[in-house]
Amino acid sequence: xxxxxxxxxxxxxxxxxxxxxxxxxxxxxxxxxxTNNMDILDELKAYYKSYxxxxxxxxxxxxxxxxxxxxxxxxxxxxxxxxxxxQGKKEGYLDVFSxxxxxxxxxxxxxxxxxxxxxxxxxxxxxxxxxxxxxxIINFINNQFINxxxxxxxxxxHASGFSVNGDVTAIAAGSGGGKSTLMLRCLEDSTRQxxxxxxxxxRNIGSSVEAVGVxxxxxxxxxTLLHSHQNRxxxxxxxxxxxxxxxxxxxxxxxxxxKYDVQIEDEYGSDRVALSGKLANLIMLxxxxxxxxxxxxxxxxxxxxxxxxxxxxxxxxxxxxxxSGLFVDLHACESLETYCAALNGVRVFRLVGGxxxxxxxxxxxxxxxx
Numbered sequence: 001x002x003x004x005x006x007x008x009x010x011x012x013x014x015x016x017x018x019x020x021x022x023x024x025x026x027x028x029x030x031x032x033x034x035t036n037n038m039d040i041l042d043e044l045k046a047y048y049k050s051y052x053x054x055x056x057x058x059x060x061x062x063x064x065x066x067x068x069x070x071x072x073x074x075x076x077x078x079x080x081x082x083x084x085x086x087q088g089k090k091e092g093y094l095d096v097f098s099x100x101x102x103x104x105x106x107x108x109x110x111x112x113x114x115x116x117x118x119x120x121x122x123x124x125x126x127x128x129x130x131x132x133x134x135x136x137i138i139n140f141i142n143n144q145f146i147n148x149x150x151x152x153x154x155x156x157x158h159a160s161g162f163s164v165n166g167d168v169t170a171i172a173a174g175s176g177g178g179k180s181t182l183m184l185r186c187l188e189d190s191t192r193q194x195x196x197x198x199x200x201x202x203r204n205i206g207s208s209v210e211a212v213g214v215x216x217x218x219x220x221x222x223x224t225l226l227h228s229h230q231n232r233x234x235x236x237x238x239x240x241x242x243x244x245x246x247x248x249x250x251x252x253x254x255x256x257x258x259k260y261d262v263q264i265e266d267e268y269g270s271d272r273v274a275l276s277g278k279l280a281n282l283i284m285l286x287x288x289x290x291x292x293x294x295x296x297x298x299x300x301x302x303x304x305x306x307x308x309x310x311x312x313x314x315x316x317x318x319x320x321x322x323x324s325g326l327f328v329d330l331h332a333c334e335s336l337e338t339y340c341a342a343l344n345g346v347r348v349f350r351l352v353g354g355x356x357x358x359x360x361x362x363x364x365x366x367x368x369x370x
Contacts, residue, residue, distance in 0.1 A: 005071050005094070005107050005116055006127065014066045014127065024048055026145050026215055027275050028058040033141070035130070037067040043134050044141075050265045050273040051215050061144050064125040065137050070114045071127055077109050080318045081330050091318055095327075096120075106327055108318055110136060119143075119319045119327075135219075142214050143319040146199065149212055150316055151323050154201040155334055155342050158314040159282070161195040161213060162186050168211040168277040169364065170200055172312040173285035176255065178355060181224040182285070184262065185357045186364055188229050193274040194218075194264045199314065202279060202342055209346055211279035218262040223253040225260060227357075233267060236260050251289055281367060282348045284308055293353040297363045299370060300348040302340045308350055309339055 006014070018034035022041040025031075035041060077092025094107045096118070105120030115136045118125040126140050150156060159172035160183035169186075171179040180197055187194060196213030203210045225233040226245050234242060237260070245253060264273050286308075287295060300308050315333035322328060349370070351360060 005075055006118075008098075011118070011125065014068070015064050015123065015125070018064050018066060024051065024141065025053060025055040026051060027212065028056050029145050029148050030055045030057065030060040031141055031144060032060065032062045033065060034062060035065040035067065037065070037131055039131055040065050040067070040134070040137065043131075044137070047134070047138060047217065048215060049263075051275070053275075059148055062123050063141055063144060064123060065130045065140075066125065066127045067130050068127050070129060071116050075107075075109070080108075083315070093318055103326070106318075117319075119321065121321060121325045138216065140319070142216055143317060146201065146214060146317070147320055149201040149203070150320060152203065154203040154210075154212065155339060156314045156316055157200040157202055157312045157339075158198065159200045159312060160197050160218075161200055161211065162192045163195050163274050163277040164189075164192050166274075166277045167280040168195055169281040169283065169367070170211065170279060170312075171283045171285065172309070174311050177285045177311070178287070178357075179285060180218050180220050182357055182360055184218060184220070184224065184233070185229055185361050187264075187268050187272065188232075188361070189365070190269070190272075193272050194268070195274050195277060204342060204344070207345060209279040209342065209344075210276060212276040213274070215275065217264065219259045220262060221256055222258050222260065223250075223256065225262075226253070229358075233262060236262070254289065279343075279346050282309070282312070282343060282346055283364070284311060284348065284350050286350050286352050287355045289355050291352075291354045295351070295353040295356040295359040295363070297367070297370060298350045298352060300350050302343065302348055306336050306340045309343070309348065310336065313339055 017036045020035050020038045020041055022033050023030055079089055080091035080093055089111050092109045096105045098104055105118055108117045108119055113133045113136055115128045115133050117140055126137055130137055159170040160179040161168050161170040162183055171182050173179045186192055197216055197218040199214040201212040222237060222245050225236050313333055320328055
């Protein structure tokens with residue numbers, strides 16, 4: 001019924017060409033990746049090398065990554081709305097129906113990279129130059145994991161996080177607030193494990209809150225690498241780039257968008273990654289370069305100041321399908337009241353004052369004393 005990028009017959013032909021297969025394990029979910037390019041599997045195995053624990057076998061999904069020339073450049077894409085403060089066109093979508101008029105899925109176009117992805121409950125598919133856009137393939141796989149947990153009743157949060165003996169501390173802020181940098185600084189304590197860099201899934205189970213991370217490596221700006229503790233991560237930058245960045249003003253470096261992946265296992269050692277735990281603490285970053293006040297942590301009572309956790313709220317992506325297979329309202333986000341209720345029993349703190357990662361590290365080391 002709709003002028004879709006590829007018809008079902010051609011899709012089936014492309015899937016039949018995907019003779020290379022690998023399995024990835026993420027807790028309860030097994031992802032079987034099928035592709036016509038073995039290099040894609042090699043890159044995925046290297047990226048997810050810390051996630052080797054076999055899944056419980058409860059859920060599985062087959063994902064197809066088809067190496068192909070770019071398709072549907074001029075299709076009548078409908079713009080996906082951006083979140084508040086975000087500018088420009090990022091994604092477009094087209095809903096897909098069978099010849100009988102039955103809704104079957106959604107094509108999503110990434111305008112920056114040109115990647116075209118078909119989101120559906122069974123056999124979601126990426127078509128286009130996949131090997132040149134591995135970050136998009138990783139996000140596509142991770143979205144299947146997020147979808148599973150949202151369908152199970154989890155809330156999506158915008159936060160990084162680490163765990164100690166199964167207790168998770170989440171660090172939340174808007175984009176560019178320093179949550180990834182602070183989380184990596186906290187990993188200098190060898191008793192801590194990386195849980196998540198940018199997305200966290202939260203669900204009440206009995207009297208506690210389960211926190212589940214998303215298997216995506218920290219993807220950070222150069223300032224994080226340049227000023228990492230004892231220069232641990234500086235080597236990720238080329239030496240000439242280091243010199244250029246050292247000449248920049250701290251405030252300019254802070255807002256510079258230039259992303260680099262940090263492979264936790266390579267930089268911090270083996271057995272430093274966990275997928276889930278019990279959410280014990282939430283730290284909301286409310287600090288600033290312009291503040292001359294001392295960096296400090298304040299305990300927050302959400303019954304009096306619920307707005308403090310506004311930066312934690314995150315609406316599902318354009319890839320989210322509910323239990324019936326339908327896509328949700330692209331503008332929808334759970335209410336502040338829902339997030340506050342979900343955090344019942346979690347200690348919430350606000351980090352205020354000037355931006356000082358070493359001081360923040362000291363404060364978090366003594367969090368239990370607060």
